[in-house]
Amino acid sequence: MKTLKxxxxxxxxxxxxxxxxGAATPxxxxxxxxxxxxxxxxxxxxxxxxxxxxxxxxxxxTANAVTAAQAxxxxxxxxxxxxxxxxxxxxxxxxxxxxxxxxAAMTPAQVSAIxxxxxxxxxxxxxxxxxxxxAASTPEPGVTxxxxxxxxxxxxxxxxxxxxxxxxxxxxxxxxxxxxxxxDALLDNVIQLLTNRTAGK
Numbered sequence: 001m002k003t004l005k006x007x008x009x010x011x012x013x014x015x016x017x018x019x020x021x022g023a024a025t026p027x028x029x030x031x032x033x034x035x036x037x038x039x040x041x042x043x044x045x046x047x048x049x050x051x052x053x054x055x056x057x058x059x060x061x062t063a064n065a066v067t068a069a070q071a072x073x074x075x076x077x078x079x080x081x082x083x084x085x086x087x088x089x090x091x092x093x094x095x096x097x098x099x100x101x102x103x104a105a106m107t108p109a110q111v112s113a114i115x116x117x118x119x120x121x122x123x124x125x126x127x128x129x130x131x132x133x134x135a136a137s138t139p140e141p142g143v144t145x146x147x148x149x150x151x152x153x154x155x156x157x158x159x160x161x162x163x164x165x166x167x168x169x170x171x172x173x174x175x176x177x178x179x180x181x182x183x184d185a186l187l188d189n190v191i192q193l194l195t196n197r198t199a200g201k
Contacts, residue, residue: 037111038103044120049081049095052102053190054124055114060193064110071197073105078194082187124186133185 038048046054056074059065066074081098084090103111128134 037108038115042118044122046119046121046124049085049099050124050186051114051119052099053078053186054119054127055117056190057127057193058117058119059110059113062113064107064113066106066110066194066197068197068200070105070107071194074102075191075194075198077102077105078187078191082184082191085187128182128185131185131189133182 038051039045040048045051056066077098081095081102084095084098125134
């Protein structure tokens with residue numbers, strides 16, 4: 001009888017432990033979401049990295065523009081991301097980790113504003129043309145060219161982009177521009193913006 005009671009207690013404890021262990025299991029993260037809510041699940045979507053980069057530039061002149069305090073945190077992260085992007089041995093996990101840190105250093109409102117822009121490759125290409133890293137493509141006969149997304153940008157933002165490119169020695173105007181030059185120009189402009197903001201400019 002005593003043995004039966006002991007066995008019953010042991011079994012009860014085992015069931016209790018199993019129940020607690022099951023309750024403590026964390027839920028799996030949602031699929032298709034990264035960097036604080038930015039996704040690539042819409043037509044012609046930019047990569048999350050480019051959404052963060054170009055989106056940061058697009059936030060200028062709005063209530064969600066990066067602050068000086070944020071810039072101090074974001075600057076070394078963007079510099080690290082540029083280093084990883086330039087390395088052929090960088091692991092995807094490393095890049096994703098830095099992207100997530102960048103997103104975490106921004107406010108939910110800023111990330112939401114960037115997500116709401118639905119930034120596309122066509123919009124980024126128009127930006128490259130505007131700052132002179134890439135030449136505008138000649139439209140095919142009989143085809144109406146799409147309007148440039150930069151028409152939606154305030155004039156001061158367009159001028160700021162040109163000024164940044166010139167300050168970095170990037171000529172404005174024509175030129176086909178390689179993909180690496182475009183990538184460097186985008187990251188360089190973000191880094192320059194953050195450097196200026198940290199310095200109180």
